[in-house]
Amino acid sequence: MGLRHRGRQIALQVLYQKEVGGISLEEALLNYEKHLNPSPEAFRFARELTEGVIRHLEKIDEVIQRYSEHWRLERMSVTDRNILRLATYELLFRPDIPPKVSINEAVELAKEFGTEDSPAFVNGILDAIYHHEVKGGL
Template identity: 50%
Template structure:
């Protein structure tokens, strides 16, 4: 797979993962049920499926660690007060930063900002970028 095709597939995977994480938080379903429901009902294309599923499962497994990392750097924003979209973008990108060493920091941050622009509110992109930049620096991710 070319890097351009992989980038497009990963972008679609991140969008699908965001939707599944949102569903998990809104309805209380577990990762496997969210994955099944999404691909059975909403996934018009299976592009990025494996990548999305890995993120969703990883966010569930590492959820406490991910939330603690986010809490540590977001001094003036309690995790519970963040919008659900922003919170889940931060979760999926933080998972990428801690678990997917083959993805450069710049790519993770840029993709998260694009998700925030597309799905978040007016200030989401700047907020997500600032929090993730601090997380990446704390993790020593170049």
């Protein structure tokens, strides 16, 4: 497993813990680091991702909502919602990461942590975001 994939796994778990536990991002990051002792490089990437998601959360959620037809953010599972947030952050704000990588990584996270329907759900929304907001929009 690659360093960045591990970082994305950590980021997802930290965002999940933040949302479900109702705690700050910093507290969720500290809890993760203290109890699970991740590799410094993977954790550094996870911190970059989670801080970016939180910094741009309003815009990220607005974009996800625009392309998740018939699915309000609140109705999505916490896992799917946070996978979408991570990948949307990468698509919109991390030009150093190829869009195809961001989408493929999100689908992999959905396979690992989501339900049977999560990979197709995540892929469909991210594909729409890519085609309308990244490839043709920005």
